[in-house]
Amino acid sequence: MDPNKPTEEELKKIKEEKKNELLNNKDLSKEEKQKLRKLKKAEDKKRKKELAKKKAQEKKQDEKQGKKEKNKKEPKAMGDFGKPKKNTPARRERIDSTYDLPSGMDNVTVTIDEIMNEYYGKLHSEVINLGLKLVSEKIDDASLRCLAILRAIIKFVKDYQLDERKRIEEDFPKRIKQIADFLKRCKPFTAGIEFAIEQIHASFNNVFKQTEEEARTNKYSFEKKLELIKDSMVEEIKTFAKMRIIGAEVISQIKPNDVVVTYGSNHTIKRVLQTSIEKGINFSLIIVSQGKEDIESFELAEVLSKTGIDLVFCQLNSLPLVGRKISKVLFGGTSMMNNGYLLSKAGTASIACWAKSKMVPVIVCIESFKFSTKAVVHSLVTSEIKDGEDGVKSKLNNKYDITPSKFIDMVVWMVPYSPLCEIGCFPAVSMSIISGHT
Amino acid sequence: MATARKGGMDLLSELTSNIKRDRAGGSKATAQKITKIFADVIASDMWLNATELMKLIKQMGAKLIAADPMAFYIGNIVKRIAHIIRMQSNNCNVPLYEEKPKENEENLDNPLMEMDSLNFLIGEENKLDEIPLVKTASSMNDTRAKDPAYRDFKSNLEESLLEIQTDIEEAYGAISFHCREQFQDNDTVLTIGYSSTVLELFKDAKEKSDFTVVVAENSPENSGKTMQKRLSSLGIKTILLADTSIFSYMSKINKVIISTRAIMADGGLITDAGVELAVLAADYHTVPVIVVSALYKLTPLYPFDNTTYNKIVSPKTVLNSKECKFGEKVDVIVAKYDYIEPEYISLYITNVGCHTPHYIYREFAEYYSKEELHKV
Known part of the structure; x- marks a missing residue:
């Protein structure tokens, strides 16, 4: 990338602003104004041409690189x-x-x-x-x-x-x-x-x-x-x-003969599960998927099915039936709030709430860089409208939700050493103490 | 006589096969058809005495129940009609003989069930004396068409059947009437999936108050989409909500109104899968959960957990054929129903009024006789 470009453009902007000022100036004669306008039009044309060229060049480059998705949208x-x-x-x-x-x-x-x-x-x-x-x-x-x-x-x-x-x-x-x-x-x-x-x-x-x-x-x-x-x-x-x-160290809380529930796929959880399987721990796993569009969970199921562990795949709504003998719920997360609330994929809070009512421990595995300094108490985080597939518009579909710290029994901190807790596990409510030291 | 028999049986087998293929329509339509068949049977000459009638009803009921054991309302209607036959045989002095071993012991075990209902206990004490407790064997031969007792019995039965039929027909209206006071302006109401009962009551409440309905999609069947379309075509502000977002939106919701497959003997519910998670979220946010249901869904059976009465359906709806490459190595389970414990429910609204979870069991005593209670 040419580093001089932005400065040139800035200069252009300044010029343009000056011209606009001139144009608006009442003191100028009509002729002068017309001249200026013509000049401006010519410049605009030039700029447009340049942009088009630039784009065409970029497009060619991309085609060479073979980037499909860009070609589609270009x-x-x-x-x-x-x-x-x-x-x-x-x-x-x-x-x-x-x-x-x-x-x-x-x-x-x-x-x-x-x-x-x-x-x-x-x-x-x-x-x-x-x-x-x-x-x-x-x-x-x-x-x-x-x-x-x-x-x-x-x-x-x-x-x-x-x-x-x-x-x-x-x-x-x-x-x-x-x-x-x-x-x-x-x-x-x-x-x-x-x-x-x-x-x-x-x-x-x-x-x-x-x-x-x-x-x-x-x-x-x-x-x-x-x-x-x-x-x-x-x-x-x-x-x-x-x-x-x-390279954040994986501390696996999975014990032999555990029945573990995970929600969708997550980089962290994937690592935890794979390490546990490599260690030879015999456990069975229930993968809860967000829906048909949740491709990541299909991928996780595919990867883990090759290792030969007991795998059950279900949707959120079938969990009460499928998960009646579970012993642990493992979540990854997007970020951990300062007050011990977990920001994660929508649906996590539902599962945590259900698990708590069934007296099943809920464990969050999270890397220390995801610790947030902010505190949130409401569950409703962000709303996005997604157009439905078959014409049903205005479907509320949250991307994330907040799981209250009440539902989280333990947070596993994926970092090799810390001055506060050597093992890397702490209760969610102690989050505010920990997050100051990362 | 032969034609009537044939007609009734034809209707029965047609309905049975429709129920089996899930083509009979909603629970109300099916319930209406079933009562129609039973009313025809009672009006016909297919039976000569109460014992025969009871036998006949039970046989036909068994066929219908076998068509879909999870459609509890079919069994409930059969039990209700059996209860009516028993009551009328008592009232009209028509003898009814059933094989009931150890009847006395049962009564001793459960003295409360001997009483018909709380209303009965308080209000109509005198009636207890009128019921003949011992039936004589000699009266059996007299149950002929010319016998006035028999005629009374038959006309009473027809009357009661008509009552049941009107009850079912007017169920939605009655539920809507009792529900009206639950709605206030600016309410945000959550409902889950499609239910014609809920649809009707929203339609009714719309006239009185201004509220917004949030419909959870209820995947994988996504019946919520149909509900949303119907509601918005009625002019009600409706929002479709993804199942995953129920917990986060619960903080904005005033009350949850759901329909159910069945109200069980303990006051628990058998509902579509996914309701349990929503109800737990409502419990966490202390949002009241109101269950609306016609009384024919009152099921005198005890479930203990999700597995007692459930169904596992095809995973086709859950899997994405493009992305799913794991083949047979992974079990894919899709549950059809959920069991919801009574403590999560704030109020039941039926066509006779509002009930709390503690009182709902009394309704059972009113609607079924002890012989049928807790039997499949």
């Missing part, structure tokens, strides 16, 4: 340039503005067309790609989403270029913020992702200070300094992903 954007369609499939509407996502997100109103129009060429292509995937809800899982975002940012850092006249310490955080803002518009961030972005900012500050000193003593050139910063930033982000997400 023609729409081209054909409808500047006018977002009313019923773009990925359009999501917030119907109840009083209930915001706990991590304080803006409304999700971005469409694929809007991404094309607004952000094409301004951001790294990898980030745009990810944005498209997020809008079309291809990556749902909190951990996987965080990993994907980190991966995109790593790609961005690797390709990062800067003019010598500019200051890295100002430009780099600005760019990261720009990317974060864009991705946030595509799909609201979870607490985990927000934490990861914070960590990137923090580690940039450290890295920058260190390299600055090094450069001063060794008298490095600007390019070398930039390379050093880039390398260590990539390293920092990779370590974060390794330590906190991919």
Whole structure:
């Protein structure tokens, strides 16, 4: 990506604003005004042509890369340039503005067309790609989403270029913020992702200070300094992903002959189950699926069916019959609130409520990066209208819900060492003590 | 005589096969058809005395019950008619002989059940004396068409059957009437899946108050969609809700109104699968749960958990043929019914009025005789 582009565009904007001011100025003569108008029209045409070219180029590149989903959506954007369609499939509407996502997100109103129009060429292509995937809800899982975002940012850092006249310490955080803002518009961030972005900012500050000193003593050139910063930033982000997400230690609470219930599939839960199976623990599993569209749970069932454990697959409504002999309920989660409430896939609270009424322990397995500093007490988190398949509109379909801490017996903290609890398990109500120390 | 017999039996076998194939329509329509058949039988010459009639009714009932053992209302109607025959045979002095070993012991075990009902106990004490406790064997031969007792018996039975028929026919109206006071302006009411009883009462309540209905989809059958369509075509503000979101939306809901497959002897319910989770959520949010049901759904049987009366249906509705690749290695279970314990229910509204879970068992004594109670 050319780092000079945004500045050029900014300049253009400033010029345009000045011209508009001139146009509105009553003191100008008619002739002068007409001239200015003509000039403006010509410029507008030029710009449109440039944009079209840019798009065509991008499209070619994508075709080479063989990105199917982009190819599908590209023609729409081209054909409808500047006018977002009313019923773009990925359009999501917030119907109840009083209930915001706990991590304080803006409304999700971005469409694929809007991404094309607004952000094409301004951001790294990898980030745009990810944005498209997020809008079309291809990556749902909190951990996987965080990993994907980190991966995109790593790609961005690797390709990062800067003019010598500019200051890295100002430009780099600005760019990261720009990317974060864009991705946030595509799909609201979870607490985990927000934490990861914070960590990137923090580690940039450290890295920058260190390299600055090094450069001063060794008298490095600007390019070398930039390379050093880039390398260590990539390293920092990779370590974060390794330590906190991919490599977080699995503490399995599954004992032999347990009958375990999980809800849908989740990166964390998948790891817990697989580790338990690898350890040779003999247990049976009930996978509760959200519905026909819940592809992840089908995948989990498929993967685990190869290991030969006892597997039962059912829908939420059949759980009271299927799960009458269960001994444990395991949940993953999107984030853990400061007051011990769990933000997770819609339906989790129902299962937890049922399990509690049956006196079955509910265990939440969660990585420490998903701990949120916010506290939430209501269950109704976010509402999205999804068009029904057969013409039934306005179906309320929550993406997430909040499970009260009352229903959670234990939280398993997936981190190798902590000063507060060596084993990594604690009651949900103690969440506020723990979250201050992560 | 032969033609009447044939006609009745034809109707019976037709209905039986319809019930078996789940084509008989809703519970109300089926109940009406069943009572019609029994009314025809009672009006016909197919029986000569009360004992024969009882035998006949029980035989026909057994056939109907066998068609769908989970359609409890069929058995209930048979039991109710048997109860009426027993009562009328007492009233009209028509002898009725049934094979009842150890009858005395049973009575000793359960003295309360000997009384007909609480109303009866309080209000009509004198009637107890009128009921002949011992029937004489000699009166058996006199049960002929010319016998006035027999004629009385038959006309009384026809009258009672007519009563049952009108009860069933007017059930929705009566339930709606008793439900009216439950609705207030700006209420948000949750209901689960499709039910014609609930639909009728919303239709009725719409005239009086302004409320919003939230319909849970009730997957995998998604009968909630039909309910939503019907309700919005009636001009009621309706929102369709995904099953997974019931818990989170419960905080916005004032009351839950559900219909049921059956009200069981302990006051518990047999409902469509998925209601249990919703009712638990309502309990957590302390939202009252109101159960509406016609009295023919009052079932004198005891379930203990989800497995006592349930059905496992085809997993076709749950699986996504494109994504499902696990084959035979995974058990896929789809339950049809849920059992709901009485403590989660705030109020029962039937066509005779409102009942609490503690009182509902008294209704059983009023509607069935002790011989039929707790028998399949």
